[in-house]
Amino acid sequence: MNCLEFRRAVGAEPGSDGTALAAHSATCPACARYQREMQDMDRLLGRAMRVDPSAGRRTDAATAPVQARSARSALGRGWAMAASLVAGVLVAAALWVSWPEPSLAAEVLDHAAHEPQSWAMKDIVSRADVADVLDSSGATLRPDAGDVTFARRCFFDRHWVPHLVVQTDAGPVTVFLLGHRDVAGETHLEGDGYEAIVLPAPRGSIAVVGRDVPGLDAVARQVFESVEWRA
Amino acid sequence: MNDVLRERQRQQRFTAVCEPLRADLLRFAFWLARDRALAEDVVQEAMLRAWKSLDSLDSDAKARPWMLTIVRREHARTFERKRLEVLDVDALVAAEADVLAAEEDAAVAEMREALFRLEDDYREPLVLQVMMGFTTQEIAAHMDLTQGAVLTRLFRARQQLRKALGGAGEEP
Numbered sequence: 001m002n003c004l005e006f007r008r009a010v011g012a013e014p015g016s017d018g019t020a021l022a023a024h025s026a027t028c029p030a031c032a033r034y035q036r037e038m039q040d041m042d043r044l045l046g047r048a049m050r051v052d053p054s055a056g057r058r059t060d061a062a063t064a065p066v067q068a069r070s071a072r073s074a075l076g077r078g079w080a081m082a083a084s085l086v087a088g089v090l091v092a093a094a095l096w097v098s099w100p101e102p103s104l105a106a107e108v109l110d111h112a113a114h115e116p117q118s119w120a121m122k123d124i125v126s127r128a129d130v131a132d133v134l135d136s137s138g139a140t141l142r143p144d145a146g147d148v149t150f151a152r153r154c155f156f157d158r159h160w161v162p163h164l165v166v167q168t169d170a171g172p173v174t175v176f177l178l179g180h181r182d183v184a185g186e187t188h189l190e191g192d193g194y195e196a197i198v199l200p201a202p203r204g205s206i207a208v209v210g211r212d213v214p215g216l217d218a219v220a221r222q223v224f225e226s227v228e229w230r231a
Numbered sequence: 232m233n234d235v236l237r238e239r240q241r242q243q244r245f246t247a248v249c250e251p252l253r254a255d256l257l258r259f260a261f262w263l264a265r266d267r268a269l270a271e272d273v274v275q276e277a278m279l280r281a282w283k284s285l286d287s288l289d290s291d292a293k294a295r296p297w298m299l300t301i302v303r304r305e306h307a308r309t310f311e312r313k314r315l316e317v318l319d320v321d322a323l324v325a326a327e328a329d330v331l332a333a334e335e336d337a338a339v340a341e342m343r344e345a346l347f348r349l350e351d352d353y354r355e356p357l358v359l360q361v362m363m364g365f366t367t368q369e370i371a372a373h374m375d376l377t378q379g380a381v382l383t384r385l386f387r388a389r390q391q392l393r394k395a396l397g398g399a400g401e402e403p
Binding site: 010011012013015032038041042044045046047048049050051052053117136137155158159160197 | 254258271302304336338367397
């Protein structure tokens with residue numbers, strides 16, 4: 001099985017786990033990541049599809065009995081419906097309150113660690129391609145940031161975000177533009193051999209991740225200054 | 232007396248087998264029609280049809296796909312009967328903004344709007360797969376398509392959603 005066959009299969013059925021798929025996934029990190037992204041997207045899809053079209057509208061038509069029934073049973077159904085509505089609201093409220101805020105450290109460091117091939121890329125990505133990846137985030141990267149050797153949008157904390165690898169004088173760093181994620185101030189993260197600096201940005205935050213990069217703070221600030229935001 | 236008993240059993244069967252599916256049917260109809268009022272009409276009409284033809288349902292275990300097929304046909308009939316024009320998706324999104332909204336999660340709201348904008352041919356198999364848990368074989372049977380065609384539609388549906396949400400598309 002090649003990458004195209006794998007992606008066609010996974011794109012149609014992200015949950016499929018056949019032997020051929022597993023074998024390819026084990027040897028191709030990019031396709032393994034693609035499958036994880038598709039599975040994440042499917043979880044989001046499942047939540048998105050669970051709408052309540054009957055809420056606040058025409059409950060007569062939405063819930064009307066098919067045959068005439070006694071007033072007593074209708075009353076019983078009314079109570080049952082009210083109870084289920086109350087239960088639904090309570091469950092939704094509980095989910096809302098308890099929905100886990102993904103750990104920034106886990107998201108940033110795990111994502112960087114799961115992209116080993118992104119660090120190894122040597123070919124320079126064209127300015128046009130970098131601009132394309134950054135465009136929907138309303139940002140551009142000045143050329144003085146360094147050569148970009150990896151640029152794509154990745155599924156990250158339920159959002160598609162730009163993921164770049166920039167070759168700086170101190171070594172390669174991974175950069176995530178987390179437009180959806182606000183941080184109160186500069187945040188340092190460490191784990192699995194990676195170090196990350198997350199800086200508040202005009203839109204959300206920017207995470208800069210490195211491995212054994214001396215002076216990552218300064219590098220992160222340099223990258224941060226190289227990102228320009230459209231009004 | 233036998234008729235009364237038979238009718239009561241029929242009613243009990245309908246209540247036990249079909250009525251619990253109503254919420255899922257309404258959701259399915261909503262994603263087909265992208266219009267609450269229309270979805271409610273479709274489901275109500277489908278329930279009536281199901282009631283009338285309940286005896287043709289040979290196994291209660293098949294009630295779910297059976298009812299979904301009735302909803303699908305009723306939706307098609309409604310469109311034909313009302314001669315609905317090509318839809319303005321922006322207007323549909325605006326009209327159903329409160330159903331699509333998910334104040335607790337912007338990503339869910341974005342995904343709902345992207346689903347609204349997906350072509351019918353791609354949206355329906357995706358809803359059947361993700362929301363209803365149908366296999367691709369079951370979707371093929373439901374939509375009268377080959378399994379290959381279903382796989383292609385599912386792949387393209389996800390690529391279009393991915394692009395709509397800011398991700399990169401893959402080769403078709």
